[in-house]
Amino acid sequence: MDVIYSSRPLWAVLVSMIAAFLILATGEKNRNIRESWTIMAALAKFLIVLSMVPVILQGKVIEYTIVTFYPGLLLQFRIDAFGMLFGVIASSLWILTSFYSIGYVRGLNEHAQTRYFFAFAMCLSSTIGIAFSANLLTFLVFYEILTIATYPLVIHSESKEGIMAGRKYLAYTLTAGCVLLFAIAAIYYMTGTLDFKAGGFIAGSGSSAVLIMLFAMLIMGFGVKAGLMPMHEWLPSAMVAPTPVSALLHAVAVVKAGVFGCLRVILYVFGPGLLHDLGIWLIMAYIASFTIIVAGFLALGQDHLKRRLAFSTINNLAMIILGAALLTKSSMTGGIIHMANHAFMKITLFFCAGALHVKVHKDYVSQLDGIGRQMPLTMGAFAIAAIGLSGIPPMSGFISKWFLCLGALEANQIIFLFVLMTSAMLDVAFFFPIIYNSFFKKPLDDVTPHFDEAPMFMVIPLVITALLSIVFGIVPDAFFRFFSLTSLAVQNIMGVG
Amino acid sequence: MAEQFAALIIVVPLISSLLVPVIGWGQKKLCYPWVVAVLVVPLICSLGILNTVLTTGKFSYRLGGWAPPWGIEYAIDHLNAFVLVIVSFISLMVAIHSKKSVEKELSEKTVPFYTLFLLLVTGLLGIVITGDAFNLFVFLEIASLSCYALIAIGEEGAPIAAFNYIIIGTIGACFYLLGVGYLYIATGSLNMADLANILPDLYHSKVILVAFAFFTVGIAIKGGLFPLHTWLPDAYCTAPSAVSSLIAPLMTKVAAYVMIRLMFTVFQPHFSVEIVPVFAILGWLSVFAIFWGGIKALAQTDIKRMLVYVLVAEVGYIVIGVSVANRVGLTGAILHIMNDAVMMTCLFLVVGAILYKTGTREIHQFRHLNKKMPFTMAAFTITALSMCGIPPACGFFSKWYLIQGTIEAGQWVWAAALLCSSLINAVLFFRVIECAYLKPMEPAYAHNAGETHGEILRDEAPFTMLVPIVIMAAGVIFLGIFSGKIISSVIQFAVPASF
Numbered sequence: 001m002d003v004i005y006s007s008r009p010l011w012a013v014l015v016s017m018i019a020a021f022l023i024l025a026t027g028e029k030n031r032n033i034r035e036s037w038t039i040m041a042a043l044a045k046f047l048i049v050l051s052m053v054p055v056i057l058q059g060k061v062i063e064y065t066i067v068t069f070y071p072g073l074l075l076q077f078r079i080d081a082f083g084m085l086f087g088v089i090a091s092s093l094w095i096l097t098s099f100y101s102i103g104y105v106r107g108l109n110e111h112a113q114t115r116y117f118f119a120f121a122m123c124l125s126s127t128i129g130i131a132f133s134a135n136l137l138t139f140l141v142f143y144e145i146l147t148i149a150t151y152p153l154v155i156h157s158e159s160k161e162g163i164m165a166g167r168k169y170l171a172y173t174l175t176a177g178c179v180l181l182f183a184i185a186a187i188y189y190m191t192g193t194l195d196f197k198a199g200g201f202i203a204g205s206g207s208s209a210v211l212i213m214l215f216a217m218l219i220m221g222f223g224v225k226a227g228l229m230p231m232h233e234w235l236p237s238a239m240v241a242p243t244p245v246s247a248l249l250h251a252v253a254v255v256k257a258g259v260f261g262c263l264r265v266i267l268y269v270f271g272p273g274l275l276h277d278l279g280i281w282l283i284m285a286y287i288a289s290f291t292i293i294v295a296g297f298l299a300l301g302q303d304h305l306k307r308r309l310a311f312s313t314i315n316n317l318a319m320i321i322l323g324a325a326l327l328t329k330s331s332m333t334g335g336i337i338h339m340a341n342h343a344f345m346k347i348t349l350f351f352c353a354g355a356l357h358v359k360v361h362k363d364y365v366s367q368l369d370g371i372g373r374q375m376p377l378t379m380g381a382f383a384i385a386a387i388g389l390s391g392i393p394p395m396s397g398f399i400s401k402w403f404l405c406l407g408a409l410e411a412n413q414i415i416f417l418f419v420l421m422t423s424a425m426l427d428v429a430f431f432f433p434i435i436y437n438s439f440f441k442k443p444l445d446d447v448t449p450h451f452d453e454a455p456m457f458m459v460i461p462l463v464i465t466a467l468l469s470i471v472f473g474i475v476p477d478a479f480f481r482f483f484s485l486t487s488l489a490v491q492n493i494m495g496v497g
Numbered sequence: 498m499a500e501q502f503a504a505l506i507i508v509v510p511l512i513s514s515l516l517v518p519v520i521g522w523g524q525k526k527l528c529y530p531w532v533v534a535v536l537v538v539p540l541i542c543s544l545g546i547l548n549t550v551l552t553t554g555k556f557s558y559r560l561g562g563w564a565p566p567w568g569i570e571y572a573i574d575h576l577n578a579f580v581l582v583i584v585s586f587i588s589l590m591v592a593i594h595s596k597k598s599v600e601k602e603l604s605e606k607t608v609p610f611y612t613l614f615l616l617l618v619t620g621l622l623g624i625v626i627t628g629d630a631f632n633l634f635v636f637l638e639i640a641s642l643s644c645y646a647l648i649a650i651g652e653e654g655a656p657i658a659a660f661n662y663i664i665i666g667t668i669g670a671c672f673y674l675l676g677v678g679y680l681y682i683a684t685g686s687l688n689m690a691d692l693a694n695i696l697p698d699l700y701h702s703k704v705i706l707v708a709f710a711f712f713t714v715g716i717a718i719k720g721g722l723f724p725l726h727t728w729l730p731d732a733y734c735t736a737p738s739a740v741s742s743l744i745a746p747l748m749t750k751v752a753a754y755v756m757i758r759l760m761f762t763v764f765q766p767h768f769s770v771e772i773v774p775v776f777a778i779l780g781w782l783s784v785f786a787i788f789w790g791g792i793k794a795l796a797q798t799d800i801k802r803m804l805v806y807v808l809v810a811e812v813g814y815i816v817i818g819v820s821v822a823n824r825v826g827l828t829g830a831i832l833h834i835m836n837d838a839v840m841m842t843c844l845f846l847v848v849g850a851i852l853y854k855t856g857t858r859e860i861h862q863f864r865h866l867n868k869k870m871p872f873t874m875a876a877f878t879i880t881a882l883s884m885c886g887i888p889p890a891c892g893f894f895s896k897w898y899l900i901q902g903t904i905e906a907g908q909w910v911w912a913a914a915l916l917c918s919s920l921i922n923a924v925l926f927f928r929v930i931e932c933a934y935l936k937p938m939e940p941a942y943a944h945n946a947g948e949t950h951g952e953i954l955r956d957e958a959p960f961t962m963l964v965p966i967v968i969m970a971a972g973v974i975f976l977g978i979f980s981g982k983i984i985s986s987v988i989q990f991a992v993p994a995s996f
Binding site for chain 1: 652705811813882885886887888889893894896897901904905912916917919923927931937979980981984985
C-alpha cells in the first residue's frame with residue numbers, strides 16, 4: 001500500500017483547536033467575530049479533510065507522525081478509507097451544526113456561549129484526531145480529550161439535573177478510559193505494537209483466554225461511548241445538554257467515536273479471522289442484538305422527544321456494531337455505511353427537536369399535535385429522516401438495512417434478520433405517531449395555525465441534512481463518496497482476513 | 498567554572514542563607530529579591546550539570562580534592578542530575594511565588610523564613626547530589642531541621658504538627674543513620690560507589706540485612722509512605738503556603754530518589770529483589786497508601802488537606818513503580834517523580850494564590866472563582882485533568898509506564914490500584930471544578946461582590962504568583978507532550994543498567 005507523508009491530517013485536527021483558543025480570546029463581547037472563528041474553522045477543516053479523499057480512494061494512505069515515545073509507541077495519524085469516512089461525516093456535519101448552534105444559542109439567549117463554542121471546537125478537534133489515528137495509543141489520547149471536552153457541553157445548563165448528568169457521564173466514560181488504558185497497555189506488552197491493521201494484528205500473541213479478556217475490555221471501554229447495553233445509561237441523561245450538542249455529539253461525534261472504536265477493535269485489532277477462531281463474534285452479535293431490541297422497546301415508552309431519539313440512537317449504534325460483528329462482506333458494508341447514513345438522519349431529527357424547543361418550547365411527544373401546520377419544513381424534515389431510519393426506500397436508511405440483512409443471511413444466522421426486521425418495526429412504532437400527530441391531528445390551542453417557522457439559521461441546516469439523506473438513498477456515492485470509501489475499507493479488511 | 502558547578506550548587510545557597518539575616522537586618526524587603534536571585538544559581542548549575550552528564554556521561558566531584566572513598570564525593574549520573582534540575586527549578590518557582598503570601602501570612606517572620614527556606618533548598622539539593630551515605634544523612638538533617646522550623650511558624654496547630662513531625666522524623670533519620678553505621682561496621686566505607694563494590698560479598702550477612710531494613714523504614718518515614726505517613730497531613734497542611742508548596746512536592750520526591758539510589762545503586766537490584774522480599778512489602782503498602790490517601794482525601798472539605806492526602810497516594814504511585822522492579826516500571830517511577838513534583842507544585846501554588854486572594858481553603862466557598870481568577874483556575878483545571886490521567890498532560894504518561902510495569906511484573910492488583918486511583922482523583926478534582934465553575938451564586942455572596950447584577954469582577958492573583966502558576970501549568974502539558982524525548986535522552990540512562 002502506498003503511503004503518502006503529509007502534514008494535512010495534523011492541520012485538520014489543529015485548525016479547530018486553534019479556533020477554540022481564538023474563540024476563548026475573543027470572548028462574549030464580540031459575538032460575531034467569535035462565531036466567525038467557528039465557521040471559518042469548520043469550513044477549513046472540511047476542505048482539508050475533503051482534499052484528502054481522492055488520494056484515499058486511489059488506495060493510498062496518508063501518514064503523519066506527531067511524536068515518537070519509543071519504537072512502536074508513537075502518536076501518529078494514518079488515514080485509511082474507514083478513518084476518512086468518519087472524518088468526512090464529522091467535519092461535514094460540523095459546518096451545518098455551527099450555523100444551527102448560532103441560531104439555537106441566540107434564539108434562546110443562552111449563557112456561557114463562549115465556553116459552549118470553545119468546547120464544541122475542542123470536541124471536533126479530538127473527533128477528527130480519533131478518525132485519523134494510526135494506533136490505539138493515539139486513539140486513546142484523543143478519546144480521552146473528547147471525554148473531557150464534551151463535559152462542559154453536558155453540564156451547560158448548570159442546573160442540578162445537568163450537573164448530575166455530567167457526573168454520570170464522567171463516571172461512565174472515565175472508568176471506560178481506565179479499562180481501555182489497561183487493555184491497551186497489555187496489548188502493547190504482548191505485541192510491541194499498537195498499529196491498526198486491516199484484518200487485525202493481535203492474532204497469535206497470547207492464549208485465547210487472554211485474547212477474549214482483552215476483547216471484552218476493549219469493547220467495554222469503547223462500548224460505553226457507543227451506548228452498548230448495559231453501559232448506555234449516561235446517554236439518555238446527557239440529553240439535558242443543548243440540542244446542537246445532542247445532535248452533533250450524541251448522534252454523530254461522541255457516540256460514533258465509540259462505535260468507530262468498537263469497529264476498529266473488531267476489524268483492525270482482532271480481525272475477522274481471529275474472532276471466528278475465538279468464536280466470540282456470535283456473542284458480540286447477540287449483545288448488539290439485545291441492545292437493538294431493548295433500546296427499541298425503551299424508546300417506545302419515552303415521552304420526552306430527545307430521550308426517545310437517544311434510545312433510537314442506541315438502537316442504531318448497536319446495529320452498526322452488529323454489522324461488524326457478523327463479519328461478512330455485506331454486513332460490514334452495511335454497518336460502515338450506516339455510520340454515515342445514521343449520522344445524517346439522526347442529526348436531522350435532533351435539529352428538528354431543537355427547532356421545536358426554540359420556537360414553541362415543546363419538548364414532549366404528547367405536545368406535538370398539529371405542529372406540522374405551523375412548522376411544515378421542520379416536521380417535513382423530521383418525517384423524511386424518521387421514515388429513513390425505519391429503513392424505507394428511497395431514504396438512505398434502506399441502503400444500510402439492505403446490506404445488513406444480506407449480511408445476516410451470508411453469515412447463515414437467520415435470527416439476526418429477524419432482529420433487524422423487529423427493529424425496523426419498532427422504529428416505525430415510535431416514529432410514526434409523531435409524524436401522524438403533528439400533521440393530521442387537530443392542533444392544540446397554543447399552536448399557531450399558519451406558517452411560523454424557527455429561525456432560518458436552524459431550518460436551513462435541517463432541510464439540507466434531510467435532503468441529503470434522500471440523496472444518499474438514491475445515489476449512495478454522491479458528493480462525499482461514502483460508498484466508495486466503505487467498499488474500499490471492506491476490501492482492505494477482507495483482503496487480509 | 499563549569500567543572501565547579503557541583504560544588505557551587507550547594508555552597509551558594511548555603512552561604513547565601515546565612516547572609517539573609519545580615520541583609521534582612523538592614524532592609525527586610527531585600528530578602529525576597531536576594532533569595533530569588535540566589536536560587537537562579539542552582540538552576541543554572543543543575544542545567545550545566547545535566548548538560549555535562551548528557552554529553553560526557555557520569556562524573557564525580559571530589560570535595561576539597563580528597564580522593565574517595567575517604568573524601569566526600571559528589572557522584573553525578575543521569576538520575577541525580579535529572580532530580581537536581583527538578584528540585585532547583587521548583588524551588589525557584591516557589592520562591593518567586595512566595596512574595597505576597599509571605600508578606601501576608603508571615604509579615605513578622607520574613608527574615609527567618611527566607612533563611613530557613615534557602616537552608617531547606619540546600620539540604621534537598623545536597624541529598625540528591627552527594628555520593629556519600631553519611632553526607633546524605635547530614636543533608637537530610639539540614640533539610641529536616643529547617644523543615645520542622647518552617648512548619649512550626651505556620652497557622653494554628655502548626656507547632657503541634659511540627660512537634661509530631663520532629664519526633665517521627667527524628668526516628669526516621671536515626672534509622673537511616675543506624676543503617677549507615679551498620680554498613681560502616683561491616684565494610685569500613687561510606688562512599689556509595691565503594692559500598693556497591695564491597696557489599697555483594699556480604700549480602701547474606703545479618704548486619705547488612707538489618708542495615709537494609711533500617712534504611713527502608715527510615716526512608717519510608719521521610720517519604721511519608723503508608724503506614725508511616727501519619728505525621729505528614731498535619732505537618733504539610735498547617736505549614737505556611739510557601740512552605741507547603743516547597744516541601745510537599747519536593748521532600749517526598751527526594752525521599753523517593755534516595756530509595757531508588759539505595760536499592761538500585763548501593764545495593765544491587767538482585768539483592769533488593771531476590772534476597773529480601775522488600776518490594777513485595779513496599780508494593781502492597783503502596784496499594785494501601787493509594788486507597789487510604791484517596792479515601793481520606795474524599796472526606797476533606799479543605800482543599801489543602803485534600804491535596805496532602807492526594808500526596809500520600811502519589812507517593813504510593815512512585816513506590817509501586819520502584820517495587821515492580823523492571824525497566825519500564827522504574828522509568829515510570831522516575832518520570833512520575835518529575836511529573837508529580839510539577840503537578841503538586843502547581844496545585845499547591847494555586848491553593849496559595851486562592852488563600853491569598855479569598856482567605857479561604859474550603860472547597861464549597863470557591864464559587865465563581867473561574868470569573869474572579871480565570872488564569873489561576875485554568876491552571877488548576879489543567880493540572881487536575883493531568884492528575885486524573887487525561888492525555889496529553891503529563892499524568893497520563895507516568896500512568897502509562899507504571900501500568901506497563903505492573904503488567905510486566907504480573908501484579909494485577911497493583912495495576913487495578915493505579916487505575917482506581919485516577920478515578921478517585923477524578924472525583925476529587927471534578928468536585929472542586931464543579932464548585933469553582935458551576936454552582937449557582939448565593940444571594941449573600943452576590944451582595945458582597947458589590948454589583949447589583951451580581952456580576953463577578955475579575956480579581957486575579959498578583960503577578961508574582963500568577964507567573965509561576967502559569968509556568969507550572971504549561972509545564973504539565975509540555976512535559977506530557979515531550980515525555981518521550983525526556984525518557985529517551987535522560988531517564989533511560991537513569992534506570993540502572995542491570996535491568
